[in-house]
Amino acid sequence: MAKLHRLRSTVGANNHCMMYRTIPIAMAAVALLAGCAGQTLTTSEPFRQPSIVQVDTWGGTVGTLPAAPQKIHRVTLHHQGETWKAGADVAKYLQRLQQWSRLTKRWADIPYHYVIAPDGQIYAARDIALSGDTNTEYDPSGHALVMLMGNFEEVQPTAAQLDATVQLVAWLVQKHRLDLSAIASHRDFSGQTVCPGKNFYALLRSGWLHEAVSAALRGVPYVSPAELSINPGY
Ligand SMILES: [Zn+2]
Numbered sequence: 408m409a410k411l412h413r414l415r416s417t418v419g420a421n422n423h424c425m426m427y428r429t430i431p432i433a434m435a436a437v438a439l440l441a442g443c444a445g446q447t448l449t450t451s452e453p454f455r456q457p458s459i460v461q462v463d464t465w466g467g468t469v470g471t472l473p474a475a476p477q478k479i480h481r482v483t484l485h486h487q488g489e490t491w492k493a494g495a496d497v498a499k500y501l502q503r504l505q506q507w508s509r510l511t512k513r514w515a516d517i518p519y520h521y522v523i524a525p526d527g528q529i530y531a532a533r534d535i536a537l538s539g540d541t542n543t544e545y546d547p548s549g550h551a552l553v554m555l556m557g558n559f560e561e562v563q564p565t566a567a568q569l570d571a572t573v574q575l576v577a578w579l580v581q582k583h584r585l586d587l588s589a590i591a592s593h594r595d596f597s598g599q600t601v602c603p604g605k606n607f608y609a610l611l612r613s614g615w616l617h618e619a620v621s622a623a624l625r626g627v628p629y630v631s632p633a634e635l636s637i638n639p640g641y
Contacts, residue, residue, distance in 0.1 A: 453581070454577055454578050454581040454582075454623075454624060455578070457529055457571065457578060458528075458529065459521070459529045459530070459531050460528060460530045460531065461531050462531050462532070465498040465502070466498050466501070467502065467505050467517075467532075470505075470516050472509060472514065472515040472516075473515060474514075474515035474516070474533070474534075474537035474540075475537065475538040475548060476536055476538070477536065477537065477548050477549050477550075478549060479535065479549060479550070479551050479579070479585070480549045480583070480585065480589060481549060481550045481551065481590075482551045482553060482579050482580065482589055482590050482591075483552055483553070483591055483592060483593060483595075483596070484553050484554075484555070484572070484590075484591070484592045484593070484611065484616075485519060485553065485554040485593045485603050486554065486555050486556075486557060486558060486559045486564075486603040486604040486607055487554060487555070488558055488604070489558055490557070490558050490561065490562075491525060491556045491557045491558070493525070497528070497530065497556070500556075501517070501522065501530060501532070504517050505517050505532075512540070515533070515537060516533040516534070516537070517532035517533050518533065518539050518541060518547075519533060519539060519552040519554040520533050520534075520535045520539060520551050520552050520553065521535075521551075521552075521553045522556060523553065523554070523555045523556065523568050523571050523572055523575065524568070525556055525557060525564075525565045525567070526565070526567055526568075527565070527567030527570060528571070529575055532554075533552075535551055539552040541593075541597075543593070543596075543597040543599040543600050544597055545593075545596035545597045551579050551583070553572065553575060553576065555568050555572065555603065555607065558604060559603055559605065559607040560601060560605055561604075562606065563606045564606065564607050564610075564632075566631065566632045569610070569616075569619075569632035570631075570632065573616070573619045573620055573623050573629070574623065576590060576616070576620050577623040577624050580620060580624065581624060587620060587621055590611075590616065590617055590620065591611070592607075592608055592611050594608065610632075615630065615635065619632075
């Protein structure tokens with residue numbers, strides 16, 4: 408049986424939140440921060456926004472091409488679909504992706520709203536108030552588009568990436584008042600792609616991601632991706 412994150416919070420004499428964790432996945436602890444002050448986190452309480460590197464920080468620029476405004480009603484997951492070389496410069500990759508999106512595709516910006524690097528760092532991309540873009544036949548308007556770097560037809564998403572995904576998706580679900588059923592992936596809408604890759608898709612298909620997001624929103628432990636026994640063949 409997979410072990411659960413052993414996380415608990417308590418309130419010190421000075422009312423500062425004290426966190427204890429026994430496994431080295433810092434992002435997993437974020438869910439409990441909002442539950443400090445000795446209360447159980449419920450969906451009526453604001454879920455703590457995870458750390459997000461903003462566009463100007465990674466060297467991105469504001470575009471001039473138009474995009475349609477949108478109201479979020481879904482969260483849709485993608486993978487990069489290209490092999491990510493360990494140690495490569497994420498900021499430079501995002502700068503190139505932004506230029507390619509604008510100059511070659513004539514899109515307003517990077518097609519996704521958030522990008523999650525293998526180390527678990529989340530980067531802001533396209534303004535979430537604006538509809539995303541796609542090379543396939545589905546209509547992404549109203550979708551918050553989240554891309555995890557890497558090719559999950561070939562490799563597994565990292566544990567840090569998956570923990571960051573849980574935190575980001577939980578925050579988006581609460582912020583936009585969505586149901587868990589609003590969480591899906593690219594291939595759920597398009598027959599033209601294997602995105603987000605079979606290894607990541609298996610974690611959606613099994614219900615792991617939905618259960619982890621639900622647990623994070625309730626401030627209770629979830630099965631760590633590091634403890635999962637992933638079957639890439641599902
Ligand atoms: Zn995709």
